[in-house]
Amino acid sequence: MHFLDDRDLNRADQLDLLDTTWRLKHEGFDLGAPLAGKTVAMVMSKPSLRTRTSFTVATRRLGGEILEIGAHNTKLGKGEDMEEWAAVLTSMVDGIGARVHGHEDLEALAKFGSKPVVNLLSDKLHPLQSLCDAYTVFESAKKQGLANSGSAAEYFGTSRKWAYLGDGNNIIHSMMLVAASLGVIIHAACPEGRAPDPALVKAARDLHPAGADGVRVDHDANAAAADADMISTDTWVSMGQEGAMDRDAVRALFGPFQVDAARMALGKPGAVFMHCLPAVPGEEMTAEVLRGPQSIILEQAENRLWTVQTLLARKIFG
Ligand code: CP
Ligand code: NVA
Numbered sequence: 001m002h003f004l005d006d007r008d009l010n011r012a013d014q015l016d017l018l019d020t021t022w023r024l025k026h027e028g029f030d031l032g033a034p035l036a037g038k039t040v041a042m043v044m045s046k047p048s049l050r051t052r053t054s055f056t057v058a059t060r061r062l063g064g065e066i067l068e069i070g071a072h073n074t075k076l077g078k079g080e081d082m083e084e085w086a087a088v089l090t091s092m093v094d095g096i097g098a099r100v101h102g103h104e105d106l107e108a109l110a111k112f113g114s115k116p117v118v119n120l121l122s123d124k125l126h127p128l129q130s131l132c133d134a135y136t137v138f139e140s141a142k143k144q145g146l147a148n149s150g151s152a153a154e155y156f157g158t159s160r161k162w163a164y165l166g167d168g169n170n171i172i173h174s175m176m177l178v179a180a181s182l183g184v185i186i187h188a189a190c191p192e193g194r195a196p197d198p199a200l201v202k203a204a205r206d207l208h209p210a211g212a213d214g215v216r217v218d219h220d221a222n223a224a225a226a227d228a229d230m231i232s233t234d235t236w237v238s239m240g241q242e243g244a245m246d247r248d249a250v251r252a253l254f255g256p257f258q259v260d261a262a263r264m265a266l267g268k269p270g271a272v273f274m275h276c277l278p279a280v281p282g283e284e285m286t287a288e289v290l291r292g293p294q295s296i297i298l299e300q301a302e303n304r305l306w307t308v309q310t311l312l313a314r315k316i317f318g
Helices: 009-026 050-063 083-093 102-113 127-143 152-158 170-182 197-208 221-225 247-257 297-316
Strands: 038-042 065-069 095-099 117-119 160-163 187-189 217-220 228-234 270-275
Touching: 009 127, 009 152, 009 297, 038 050, 038 228, 050 065, 050 297, 083 095, 083 102, 095 102, 102 117, 117 127, 117 297, 127 152, 127 170, 127 228, 127 270, 127 297, 160 170, 160 221, 170 187, 170 197, 170 217, 187 221, 217 221, 217 270, 228 297
Parallel strands: 038 065, 038 095, 095 117, 160 187, 160 228, 187 217, 228 270
Antiparallel strands: none
């Protein structure tokens, strides 16, 4: 299967991956070596630390080899036509992970290539991140021994709320879709003109068991944070958008959405702070919140490895 969009996994798939990731990370579950003898191309049109490292290490742990194709020689979406590019690459490798600008480049890789394609981030979606985020929230509850955290089905069968404050970008798009599928109330507070894509908001509402009540999008940062189990944000300027807006204008527009200690205090007792990283302390959140006791950003980053390993073994190459 391809994994271009959060909706490529249904709720049962997601719950299985979350439980399996716990077993892999904490109970020594063996995923085997489904990638033995296989080569996976990793096409990177933008910089990356977490995705590059986790995808590479996961592929190797599953017995496979990685061929990295960087921005300087991708010709992705320009130069050589995608029809030949994808067909040629997939005649020699067994799968592709790609980080791209336009999401349509991933769709073209899937259409014209003959092997599974995994989205390593596009301007529209970052589904490996949202899968990891769902796992990280579940893991944190399980480690704390919170009620109803025995299994992913139990945890996500109980009323939960996530907050996102900031830019209506790829991160909140994927978070909304996963939250909707898992039945988590998601409240995104974004500045005027920076709301998430209305088509994806509608798609998330259609998917959510609570409909429009389950997916809230407005400008009220305090209401979003109120009673949340998890409060998150992302950089105010995504890759590829640098220079589109003057930095002072960015700070003026997004400043009222900063996650600070007062906003964290609005969450449920035990609420956690999450950020996919890289972060800019002093902008989307204070340094105090980023590195404070409620922050689980380092566990979240490490979990990119465990979740992608499970996904590759169980769904993509399983
Ligand atoms: N969160 C994330 O995707 O990080 P990288 O850009 O470092 O891969
Ligand atoms: N929204 C950010 C996420 C980085 C992991 C970007 O696209 O740059």
